Amino acid sequence: MFTGIVQSLGSVVAIESRAGDLRLRIAAPGFEVARLGLGDSVACAGCCLTVVERHGHEFLADVSRETLALTTLADWRPGHTLNLEPALRAGDALGGHLVSGHVDGRALLITRHDDARSQRLRWRAPLGLARFIASKGSVALDGVSLTVNEVEGAEFGVNIIPHTQQVTTFGTLAPGAEVNLEVDVIARYAARLLQADGKLGG
Numbered sequence: 001m002f003t004g005i006v007q008s009l010g011s012v013v014a015i016e017s018r019a020g021d022l023r024l025r026i027a028a029p030g031f032e033v034a035r036l037g038l039g040d041s042v043a044c045a046g047c048c049l050t051v052v053e054r055h056g057h058e059f060l061a062d063v064s065r066e067t068l069a070l071t072t073l074a075d076w077r078p079g080h081t082l083n084l085e086p087a088l089r090a091g092d093a094l095g096g097h098l099v100s101g102h103v104d105g106r107a108l109l110i111t112r113h114d115d116a117r118s119q120r121l122r123w124r125a126p127l128g129l130a131r132f133i134a135s136k137g138s139v140a141l142d143g144v145s146l147t148v149n150e151v152e153g154a155e156f157g158v159n160i161i162p163h164t165q166q167v168t169t170f171g172t173l174a175p176g177a178e179v180n181l182e183v184d185v186i187a188r189y190a191a192r193l194l195q196a197d198g199k200l201g202g
Helices: 065-070 164-166 185-201
Strands: 008-017 019-026 041-044 046-053 056-065 081-086 106-113 118-124 137-140 144-151 157-159 179-182
Touching: 041 056, 056 185, 081 185, 137 157
Parallel strands: none
Antiparallel strands: 008 019, 008 081, 019 056, 041 046, 041 081, 046 056, 106 118, 106 179, 118 157, 137 144, 137 179, 144 157
16 A cells, blocks of 8 residues: 655666566666565556566566556656655555555546646546546545545546645646546445445345
8 A cells, every 4th residue: 555645756767578568677766775675566656566676776567468558657668757655664654545556547637727836737537437536535646645626527626736746747747648547445445335235225
């Protein structure tokens, strides 16, 4: 599990194709790579990846075809910048919200504009995921825990404060960009339980 509080920016160093899957080499300067063990999880732009090798300030992770189909990882190229967060450890502060790192789909950035010192960003979610997004609820976008300001159909808005603009990739995103979207895990399970209850009641 993760909290959606980005700890470092990393970048893709190399991408190796492996029989339909990919292996990524990710540089993580300022990230405590030495603390990572083989098999540990790291949220890379919100996607939970498993460390398979470590080399200095870099680590390697494999990406399955399922992940490539659901996330933006298939579009990454060497030099791509991404948000990084290690898995939550016992005793760590839960500064954002519980994030699984299991990306549900992509969100499209429609507009952004100044709102005092913050930036207001408006997104479009896939229709199948829009019902899980609620005003004042939480979403994770490229691994960043954010509060939803308003919802209108499949579109929703968030505010990005100056600190978040500086320490994540959100400072440079332009309209038309796509990011990894994870809806709130509680909303996902609540919908599943309601669906199951409906079938049982029928």
